[in-house]
Amino acid sequence: MLVLLPPSEGKTAGTRGAPVDLGRLSLPALRPAREAVLAELVELCAADAEKARGVLGLSAGQAGEVARNAALESAPARPAGELYTGVLYDALGLGSLDPAARRRAARSLLIFSGLWGAVRITDRIPAYRLSGGVKLPGLGPLAAFWRGPLSGALAEAAGTGPVLDLRSAAYAAMGKPAGEAARRTVAVRVLHATVVDGVERRSVVSHFNKATKGRLLRDLLTAGPLPRTAAALPGALRALGYTVETPAPTRLDVVVREL
Known part of the structure; x- marks a missing residue:
């Protein structure tokens, strides 16, 4: 099984x-x-910090992120699984x-x-600041830039097994498995169910969406061999105690009642 994850803004350098x-x-x-994005990002941040902050959507208090980007080519790298922090990665707890x-x-x-397109948790990369929603002056919108390069890479990485897509919209826009692999791809949405005047209402959550996805993935990884087909995913999650609905073959809703 291939699992697609978003990065996090929080990183441990x-x-x-x-x-x-x-x-x-x-x-x-x-x-x-990767070389093209890295070169433009480093040049932008080294040449004009004020312009770089505007392009990257950073505040004046985040000027250190610009300086960090300018030094990316010589900055110490560490495994991506140790680099990314934040709600999803805290709940996933790779280190434990x-x-x-x-x-x-x-x-x-x-x-x-x-910046990197996509990496494995063992890939060594430095801490950086570059959202998938950024539009670089030279390369343009990163989501559109990455679609072409990632299309072939995703097809190869997907192999013949299921693909579990836990990404946010900004990173899903960078590319999705195509062709036959698209039919084996299941995107997860987390819904919060509440009862108001005797009527159940559901809403999409943000912070707890990330935490739920992290816990869900941790439970799958620790339970044993991962599901070998997309059709087996709902049953595997139900066996782990999750409330799961399948409104479409390529979508899976995880319903939570307590945040």
């Missing part, structure tokens, strides 16, 4: 060690696109998985990124 080696990252077909679950995570998880 490395303090020492070698910089990123683009030649050693997973999905090597993405290297030319047992060895078998950790191996499943290394084989199955693919983290999307405005």
